Amino acid sequence: MDILYLVDRLENLIANSKRMPLVNQIMIKEGDILNIVDQMRTSIPDEIKQARRIIQEKERILAQAQSDASTLLTRAREETERAMNREGLLRTAEARSHELVRQAEERARSVVVKAEEHGEQLKADADNYVAETLSNLKDHLASIEMDVSRTILSIEKGLESL
Structure with missing residues (x-):
């Protein structure tokens, strides 16, 4: 269950609770609020x-990029070797070989850099999402705890006045 949905439910429960006259307090059934808090605990x-899945996807992308780079490099070397065998011109073949290897290495580096950047961005996004979600949850739980404490205090005062 989405944590933000649970926070909305909690806010609605508070907003729709009975108001106690003169004390600016509300009455909430303990079971209702504890049910939502339990659901929050299980949804975290x-x-x-989800954040771990994003990180695993980043790692999979990096591994695939490294594999692609290795394959590209192998193909370039094989192509260079075939070109040398076919043409028989060692100097031309060497120049072509070096150029193909350079291009392959450049492409491989580019693929790896892009994959690492993408992976780092995914990880940063996941970290930010987890941090924001936990922060929001802590804030809302603190607010709920204050509301529950005020309600309990108000009830105790009401009972004492009886």
Whole structure:
């Protein structure tokens, strides 16, 4: 379940609760609020699992990029060797070989750099998402705790006045 959906439910529960006259307090059933808090606790691991999946996808992309770069380099070397055998002109073949290897290495570096940048961005986005979600959850849980404490205090004062 989405943590933000649970936060919205909690806010709605608070907004739609009975108001106590004169004390600017609300009454909330303990079971209702504890149910939402329990759901929040169970949904946080799902959010973290999603962030882990993003990181694993980044690692998969990097591994694929390195594999592609290696394949490209191997093909370039093979092409260079075939060109040398076919043409028989060693100098021309060497020049072509060096150029193909250089191009392949350049492409490989480019692919790896792009994959690493993309992976780092995915990881940063995942880290930011997890940090923001946890921060929001902590803020909302603190707010809920304050509201519950105020409500309990108000109830205790009401009971004492009886």
